[in-house]
Amino acid sequence: MLSLLLSASGEITAAGIAADTGVSVRTVHREMEDLEVILQDFGLTLIRKSGKGIQLSGPDAALEELRLYLLEEKPADYSGEDRKVYALCLLLEASEPVKLFFLAHTLKVTVATISYDLDELEPWVRKFSLQLVRRRGYGVEITGTEFDKRRAIARLAAEHLDQSDLVGHLQQPKGNPVFRMLLTAVGKNKLLDIENLLWDMEWKWTAELPEIVYMELLLGLSVTVRRIDLGKGIDGAEEAGYSRLSDHRNIAGAEHFVRRLSDTLGLEFPRTEILYVAGLFDRVQESFSSAGFAYGDIALMEIVYRLTENVGKRTGLSFQSDRALREGLLEHIDPALRRIREGTRIRNPLLGPIRKDYDYLFQVVRAAVEEMELDLEIPDEEVGFLVMHFGASVERLSQLRRSVRAILVCASGLSSSRLLATRLTKEMPQIEILRNISWYEAARLPEEDYDLIISTIDLPLEKERYIKISPLLTSEEIDKLLNYIQTITLGERRPAASPGETEPVLRDEAAMDRMKSYQGVLEEIIRLLERFRLYPLDNSGQDLAGTLSAMLETLNGTGVIGDADILLDRLLERERMASQLIPDTKLALFHTRSSHIRLSSLTLYRLHEPVVLNGEAEVAVILLMLAPRKLSKESLEVLSEISALLLNAEMVQLLEERSEPEIRRYLSSELLRFFENKR
Structure with missing residues (x-):
């Protein structure tokens, strides 16, 4: 209808439009209402002359703008979810309001459909302290701080892209334009350059980050670079927002990183952006240190x-x-x-x-x-x-003898990697699963450390260095994997046997790592049990804060803790966040990790007077579990096992009623069983 009106030299009747478009005259009159809304965005109007017909009216420039929109090539049909992602990407990157008609025309839907989509997007936008502004004749835009827009873009990518989309070695696909648009919004073209530089910094804390946290950091950095490239930097007026991310512990590291990033990418990073990067570093470190417990x-x-x-x-x-x-x-x-x-x-x-x-x-x-x-x-x-x-x-089956050492890389986390590992154990017992690692570790692992990388995602590696399968390991994939092992892994990577040897000379370096891990677990168990103490505590007239303070005083001089006041604040904060009470008992577990804790510690306190938690629950016995902020995987496993034992009625009864030697003997027996089952 718009094309007919634009091409007409004068008025055109509703009957003429109906004949040319193949609809009824009634439909033409009904659609005119929607057209008037669209035309307002272009500064145009419809003039209806009785007995003559309908005509477009407005400046020549506006008429030409509408003509260009209509001539623009239209993409393939979009799903409802695609439309929303497209709209969010466009609005978050736009420097001025976007016309509703432009969105409707590009996505091949009506203005009413776009309006409905925007209604559904509003709650999502508000979660990031942003506002979706819509005004007739003005268009639509997302307003808010640059800080919050970056958070929204990173979250949008995390919700709609797989790790394989972001870090795979494949070229950017030419299919779904929404997919391409989202990759562009997060700076996919520079993401691996940023990741390589981040890794080259050789910071211990980045290597220790869980994969999901590492990807969160990488997305944050990549979005930052993309936004600076677009001229959308953080300004000084937004500096108050930094407290939401950072206490600026990492400013020196951020300055060093940004200097190298600036040299690599040819971008200028003002001081506000250095502070922003420091905030990203702080946030992921804090997330990791608290999540690990x-x-x-x-x-x-x-x-x-x-x-x-x-x-x-x-x-x-x-x-x-x-x-x-x-x-x-x-x-x-x-x-x-x-x-x-x-x-x-x-x-x-x-x-x-x-x-x-x-x-x-x-x-x-x-x-x-x-x-x-x-x-x-x-x-x-x-x-x-x-x-x-x-x-x-x-x-899960018992371990059998292996002959091929494999590394697993799974994008969906522990659930998929464990399923794939057990499926491989069952279907292909000749494969020894050394460990599960992240994609960025796999990209840098020396080839002599493994025989085979099995991945569920595309990796930034040459195709011959790994094989991609699904976590469900179909029969077709088993055949594919067997063929890969026979033709590539065994054919090229395994050393040949020397004369007279029945098997290749292959020193499994992972065996030493496993023995060190067993040693670490056993040593942690022994240290915790030797330091375990039971204290009767006279807390008469004291509230929870006073009781916890008295508990920490018993550890003075033991070498376990440093600043007790900071630890007291952290313990009280954990209780405010969630009750530490063991369900259906009078026992509570208070625990924290901190740089002010020097040694892992387990102490039990039987109170002279119960203390009240959450305003109602009374606690008579408190188990205090403390650990340093930096903690080995083995130490975490032992603390995990002790925590799990608290759901055992026998363990609870011992803690509430029995003597220190009896509790230590029980813990010794259970933790020894735990250690023996690990081997």
Whole structure:
């Protein structure tokens, strides 16, 4: 209709438009209302003359602008989700309001559809303290600070892109333009340059970050570079926003990093951007240091305990005895619940295959989750991840003799890597899974450290250096993997046997690492048990803060703690965040990690007077678990095992009633069993 009106030299009747477009005259009159809304965005109007017809009116420049929009090539059809992502990318990058008609025309939908899409996007935009502004004749735009716009872009990418999309060695695909637009918005073309420089800094803390946190940092840095490239920098007026990210512990490191980044990319970074990068560094470090102690979170422990118990009751399998399952769920569920509470979209690209191949287990886990009556709605995508953990537990078999050393890289986290590892153990016992690593570790791992990299995502590596399969390991993929091992791994990488030898001379360096890990676990167990003490504590007339302060005083002179006041604040803050009470007991676990703690410590206090938590629950016994901020994987495993024991009624009774030697003997027996099962 617009094209007809533009090409007409004068008025054109509704009947003429109807004949040319193949619709009724009534439809033409009805559509005219929508057209008038569109034309307002261009500063144009419709003139209707009775008995003559309809004509466009307005400046020649506006008419030409409309003509150019109509002539613009239209992309393929978009899904509803695609339209929203496209609109967000466009609006977050735009420097001025965008006309509704432009969005509607580009996405091949009506203005009414775009308006509906924007209605649905408003709550998402508000989560980042941004505002979606819409005014007739003005257009639509997203307003707010640059700080918040960067957060929104990084979150949008995390919700809609896989790691493989961001770091894969493949060229940027030419398919879905929305996909390309999102990759452009996060600076995909410079992301690996930024990542290589970040790794070259050789900071210990970056190497210790969990993969999901590392990707969060990398996305934040890449978005920052993209925004500066667009001329959209942080200005001085936004400096108040830094407190939301940073206490600026990393300014010196950020200055060094930004200097090298500036030289590499040819960009200027003002002081405000250096502070912003320092804030990104601070945030991920703090996130890592607190998340690493999820093992001491009793509420989380209880969720895992109830979930494994519920699934076990329905299947008749002893999931609660599977430590690997428990550890995997503990690491997965804490960030998963946080994402659900924040309203982050959960993506699980394997949901379809999971529901097909593990339908019974999916229904069981879904029912078990619903029985728990959590205060959150758990989506099917998240249930799918849980199913992968339980599927790995079902298929977990005893270790058999291996001949090929393999490294696993999985983008979907522990759930997919554990499932794939157990599927490989069952289907291909000749493969020894050395460990699961991140994509950025795989890209830098010396080739002599492994025989084979098995990945579920595209890697920034040459194709012959790894094989890509799905975590479900189909029969076709088993054949593909066998062929790869025979033709490439064994044919090119394994050393030939010397004369007279029955097997190649191959020193498994990982064996020494495993022995060191066992040694670390055993030493941590012994140190904790030797330092364990039981104190009767006279806390008469003291509140919780006074009681905790008195507990910390007992550790003065032991070499365990430094600044007790800072530790007291951290312990009280943890209680404000979530109750430390063990459910259905008078026992509480108070725990924290801090740079002011020098040695891991476990102490038990029986109070003269109960203290009140959460305004109502009384606690008579407190177990205090302290650990340094920097803690080895082995130490975390031991603390995890002790925390898990608190869900055991026998353990609780011992802590509440029995003597120090009896408690130490029980802990010794349980932790020895834990150690023996690791080997």
